[in-house]
Amino acid sequence: MAPLQEVFAVQSDPFSPQFLRSFGITRLGEITGLDTIxxxxxxxxxxxxxSLSVSQGKGVTDDQAKISAIMEAVECAVAEQPRQxxxxxxxxxxxARQQRSVIPFFDLAxxxxxxxxxxxxxxxxxGTSLISGEQRFAPYELVGxxxxxDMPWDRHAFRMTSQGLAAHFSIDKAIxxxxxxxxxxDASSVVDTFGLFVNNIREVTxxxxxxADLDAILEKVSKAGLDLHIYALPGRVKLPVIAAVISRQVNxxxxxxxxxxxxIACRTNVAEAILAALLEAVQSRLTDIAGARDDLAMDxxxxxxxxxxxxxxxxxxxxxxxxxxxxxRQSSMGWQDVLKLxxxxxxxxxxxxxxxxxxxxxxxxxxxxxxxxAHSGSFSEMSMNSILLTTEVLSTAC
Numbered sequence: 001m002a003p004l005q006e007v008f009a010v011q012s013d014p015f016s017p018q019f020l021r022s023f024g025i026t027r028l029g030e031i032t033g034l035d036t037i038x039x040x041x042x043x044x045x046x047x048x049x050x051s052l053s054v055s056q057g058k059g060v061t062d063d064q065a066k067i068s069a070i071m072e073a074v075e076c077a078v079a080e081q082p083r084q085x086x087x088x089x090x091x092x093x094x095x096a097r098q099q100r101s102v103i104p105f106f107d108l109a110x111x112x113x114x115x116x117x118x119x120x121x122x123x124x125x126x127g128t129s130l131i132s133g134e135q136r137f138a139p140y141e142l143v144g145x146x147x148x149x150d151m152p153w154d155r156h157a158f159r160m161t162s163q164g165l166a167a168h169f170s171i172d173k174a175i176x177x178x179x180x181x182x183x184x185x186d187a188s189s190v191v192d193t194f195g196l197f198v199n200n201i202r203e204v205t206x207x208x209x210x211x212a213d214l215d216a217i218l219e220k221v222s223k224a225g226l227d228l229h230i231y232a233l234p235g236r237v238k239l240p241v242i243a244a245v246i247s248r249q250v251n252x253x254x255x256x257x258x259x260x261x262x263x264i265a266c267r268t269n270v271a272e273a274i275l276a277a278l279l280e281a282v283q284s285r286l287t288d289i290a291g292a293r294d295d296l297a298m299d300x301x302x303x304x305x306x307x308x309x310x311x312x313x314x315x316x317x318x319x320x321x322x323x324x325x326x327x328x329r330q331s332s333m334g335w336q337d338v339l340k341l342x343x344x345x346x347x348x349x350x351x352x353x354x355x356x357x358x359x360x361x362x363x364x365x366x367x368x369x370x371x372x373x374a375h376s377g378s379f380s381e382m383s384m385n386s387i388l389l390t391t392e393v394l395s396t397a398c
Contacts, residue, residue, distance in 0.1 A: 012361050014070050022358045023077040024048055028066060034289045037224045040065035041286045044073040050080040051145040052294050058283040060213045074167040078364040079145035084356045086140055088124040103138045103351055109374035115157040127353035130339055136351050143353045143366045163374050164367040171363040175352055176335035178367040184266035186372040187235030204230040206317040210271035217278055230274055232321055237345045240270045240325055244277035246285055261285035268333040270322045347371050
């Protein structure tokens with residue numbers, strides 16, 4: 001989330017009833033007090049949502065947490081409206097005959113190319129290559145968030161998620177956040193798919209004093225008596241991806257079990273990535289406590305959580321980890337710099353789809369990048385680059 005002074009420099013007041021109504025938000029609420037940590041977590045409710053009706057946000061302050069919750073809700077509210085974004089109805093074959101370029105399907109996450117029917121009528125959303133500037137079309141399923149069960153979306157060929165979706169008062173910041181989220185999911189997908197078999201995760205140490213906000217959050221976690229571990233995840237793009245795991249023992253139906261809510265974040269600076277991941281872990285913990293999210297699965301409350309790693313991974317001090325990411329460690333980097341690092345990692349193209357917002361100074365974008373992965377637990381939806389990276393990662397596993 002951008003600094004508050006940047007957020008409030010715009011014309012729109014994100015806390016005003018008019019602003020909230022524009023995106024169907026009927027209520028903002030605080031759930032910080034449900035936990036013992038005291039780190040602000042808020043929620044935004046949209047009863048008429050076509051995806052998630054409850055969005056959550058976190059921050060160092062209450063205002064930051066409110067903004068975070070609001071913008072999470074805004075992303076989905078805008079992406080849920082296919083009538084606002086779809087400009088073409090055609091089959092894949094029709095698009096080729098009309099010489100309308102579409103995104104490549106065979107090297108994209110969230111696509112099962114074996115289920116693609118080139119003769120099926122589809123809804124298309126226009127976007128732009130961030131590298132060439134050329135127009136490209138993508139199926140609405142890869143851009144939007146209309147998850148109503150009675151809609152004719154192709155759920156066999158495409159997986160509809162919010163990955164790569166971002167909202168901000170700055171178009172450049174929206175693109176940056178969307179790209180960073182894709183890098184995050186790419187780095188975490190191998191761990192999500194293969195779990196404890198991945199052996200080149202490292203635990204970060206000596207991060208106290210690196211960031212004033214981080215120190216304040218660490219103090220609250222420590223006072224709450226929680227066990228915190230910070231991990232650096234391997235990834236193909238030279239940007240820090242951090243996982244924060246907060247462990248605790250709880251009484252379950254079969255006795256004492258381990259619960260380990262986790263948060264994962266990618267930033268251009270290691271300390272900022274640690275802070276973002278830790279805030280995400282705190283939010284995840286409160287998500288479990290509140291139980292109000294639409295997408296919570298029952299097994300999230302039934303299974304024992306063992307954390308990210310079974311054995312003690314190798315340790316790496318913060319200073320040494322930061323040195324690995326030079327010069328990609330400055331918080332002043334923009335999306336163009338992030339894209340350069342992605343291209344250096346072998347990414348061939350990245351596409352941006354601007355989505356129409358009811359508030360002019362709120363920018364919502366979807367980014368789709370070739371060669372990056374998004375966790376699905378299925379080999380059929382892994383890109384070829386991801387499979388090659390997985391082979392490399394697993395070759396170092398015990």
